[in-house]
Structure formats: C-alpha cells, structure tokens
Amino acid sequence: MSDHDQALRRALTDALRSSEPASTPSFSRLWAAAQLPVEPEPGAFSRWTETLTAGAAVASVVVMGILIAINVRKSNTANVSDTTLYAQLIAQTSWQSPTDALLDSSARFSLAGLPELPVVNTNPSLESLL
C-alpha cells in the first residue's frame, strides 16, 4: 500500500471511528434474546393485508387509467370506412316515394299555386324506338 493510500486509510479510519457510539449492547443480552423462541411479529398480518390492499388499489387505478386511455384513443382515432357508413345509411333509410309530407309547409303552399305541368314521357317504350 502506497504512502498516499496509507494516509487515506488513516483519515478514513479516524473519521469512521469518531462516528461510532461509545457503548455496545452486551453479547450475552443479544445472544440470550436470539435463543428465545421466535414468535410472529405483532401486526405482521395487518401489515400484509395493508400491503395487499394498497397493491390492489394501485393496480385498479392503473387498470382504470389504461382502459380510459384506450377508450379515449379509440374515440379520437375512430376511422369508419365509407363503405361501412354507406351500409349504415342504407340500413336506416326507408325507401318511399317522395310525398308532400316530406316538404315543409311553405313549400307545399307555393307548390299549390303552380300550374300542373304536362307529363312528359321520358321513358319511351320499346315500340317507339323501333
């Protein structure tokens, strides 16, 4: 060990020795206590239950947080395809011929005053085309 190491050792030893208490619990007392039959620590069970309860609470909070995060993400990034939307639209639509009931009352009123237009056959029969 070099001189520098020796000096370091002296400084360290001196400092550590100064931090130690003057008295030591007697060996006979600790040895006798160690030989006594070990009994379960009082409150050990409650400590376990407290730990488990706290763990369960933390776990449930974490799970809830994860579920909320997943739902938020889903709602933000919901990307329904056009095909799906079209299918939903078709399913919800009842196919009926348009009637005046579909128009609002003002439109019905204005339509009532109009002359009846001649019916033009825009779907010529097969005979007329031949």
Next chain:
Amino acid sequence: MTADPGLEHNPLISVQALQVLHDKSYSWALSCCRYDRGEAADVLQQTYTHLIEGSARFEGASTLKTWLFAVIRNVARQRARRYLLSLRLFSAASVADQAPVDTSDEDVQQCERRRRVLDALRQLPARQRETLELTFYRELTIEQAARVMGISIGSARVHYERGKRALARRLDRDLIDE
C-alpha cells in the same frame, strides 16, 4: 468436535469466537443500518438467531469474521427492504447525529476534518464506500470484502481503486496527509 450449546447447527463456530467478534460485528451492523443503534442491535440479534437455527451455516470456506459480516449485511438488507429503507451506509443526518459531540479534547479543526472525510465518503457510490470501509477500516482484504458483498474479486478491486481515486479527489492533499 462438540458444538457449543445453542450452536448445534453450526459446529464450526464457538460462542467464544462470536463474543470476541461481537464489538466489530455490532460496528459493522451499525454501518449497514445507517447508524441506527436500535436497528443494528436487532440485526445482530437476528444474525445470531440465524446461526442458532442453522439457517446460516458456517462451512469454513472463509474466516469467521468475513462470513459473519456477510450474514450481517444480508440480514440488514433484508430488513431494509422489508421496511422500504434504502441501504445507504452513511446518511448526512444519521452520521451527524450519532457523531460524538465531545470536543473537550479535540480541537475544532480535527472535528471539521473528520466531518469532511465522512461527507466525502458518503458521496461515493455504495459499493465503493463499502469496499473502502471493509478494507481500510474493518481490516479485511479485498477478497474478503468481495465475499462480504457477494461480488467477484475483480469487481471488488475495481470498486476499491475507483473509490480510492474518487475519495482522494474529493479530499484535498492537505486533509489526507495531516
């Protein structure tokens, strides 16, 4: 060989040998318990219980002191883990509180120097601190310190060298050479 009463599970240990090592064991237990005296006494008592019950068995592979220090360290760590305490060998509060305040035969400079050394030691990483304490103060070899800490000799050597360098850097030359 006849085992001492209470040490039937550890026939290689004698009560007298434990008694001889008792002060050093308590001192090491204190160091492992952040200088909490009550906790150190409990750790030492629990260590003796392990010896009596045979849950810690000395096989003679190392010296009794090395083996006993390793058991004490393990017990202290288990208890620290159980009570969610970090295993820091030196904390500012504990060392400062436990340090004797008797300055009647010590000049203020000496106290200041010791405080600076302890501060510097406290700032080292735990492994380096333990290695230096075990080798410099507890008078173990690096190999024995490695056994106590449960690490390889190579790692212990690295911690020893790095710890020495770091401690020397933190302490100025005058402080070491005094």
